[in-house]
């Protein structure tokens with residue numbers, strides 16, 4: 001008889017964005033003329049840059065011609081894209097990563113959820129708290145996290161590493177040694193990051209303890225400070241302990257286009273087994289390659305024109321981030337993030353819970369953000385605003401918040 005994977009039933013359900021949606025819909029129904037500004041979801045709003053649109057058009061035309069038509073893509077990615085990534089994102093920064101260590105995919109969400117297929121069933125994972133929920137949920141689905149404690153809002157077998165204002169958003173080494181450590185830097189949701197020296201300490205810790213780091217660098221393009229690493233491979237020894245996941249969603253607006261990649265260095269050998277070989281085997285079995293058209297679009301991200309246009313686009317969002325950050329500071333809020341990431345993380349005023357502040361902001365300023373508690377228990381009393389809206393809406397939202 002068929003039996004379901006009961007691990008799915010253990011999941012408490014991701015109510016965050018559906019609850020936000022319901023609350024906003026209810027408010028709109030009661031106040032049909034209200035002008036709601038949405039600074040909640042981390043989706044981009046600017047159109048795809050012209051250099052990328054041109055590459056898309058060109059490759060679409062190639063598909064309509066028998067001599068240039070392409071069928072299945074190589075499952076690990078076309079060489080033109082893997083070379084562009086290795087040269088531009090790694091070698092140019094002094095990172096020793098070769099093109100055949102780049103695995104092209106359809107985005108960082110699937111890679112960050114699927115990577116746990118490489119871990120033993122009894123691996124102990126450690127996550128920062130608050131955290132991008134995919135890391136935990138994908139491990140729960142695989143039966144790796146124990147029992148959900150609804151009071152603590154924690155899984156019994158996961159190591160949570162609080163990152164809050166108290167520790168300056170720098171996770172501390174856990175008392176129990178994990179097998180796998182997820183680090184997302186610059187961070188979603190807090191918008192904070194680590195310096196190269198601080199990241200180096202995590203690399204040293206992982207190497208010393210035989211742990212694997214899964215480094216999610218989806219927001220790398222937003223780094224503005226010199227001492228913040230763009231890749232974990234800027235740290236010495238990372239080739240023997242770290243996998244890095246990247247996305248084209250936030251640097252190039254590909255949230256609806258879909259493209260990402262994962263770096264699995266050949267030096268990652270555990271129990272005599274190469275993770276590079278395992279991931280190649282896994283990719284070959286379960287993935288038939290990102291579309292040719294989209295990989296050409298990805299290649300255009302690294303062209304001179306693409307780079308210049310995307311620098312401007314990222315600059316546009318970071319100007320929003322500055323507007324929101326400084327506006328909140330002027331309004332007397334305690335504010336974090338926003339300098340190396342498009343997320344602004346604020347402490348709720350008057351000890352309000354994250355959801356109380358959500359309601360307060362919606363009712364009094366018609367501004368929608370994301371309650372920090374939705375990202376983990378240490379996110380309670382915090383709130384996330386994103387810089388991915390338009391400049392005009394960022395200014396209008398802050399004008400309203402300042403008047404509260």
Ligand SMILES: Cc1ncc(COP(=O)(O)O)c(C=O)c1O
Nearest residue numbers: 107108109132188218247249260
């Ligand atoms: C930390 C982090 N990783 C990965 C993703 C997903 O990226 P992609 O669109 O490439 O799937 C997101 C999206 O919000 C994210 O915040």
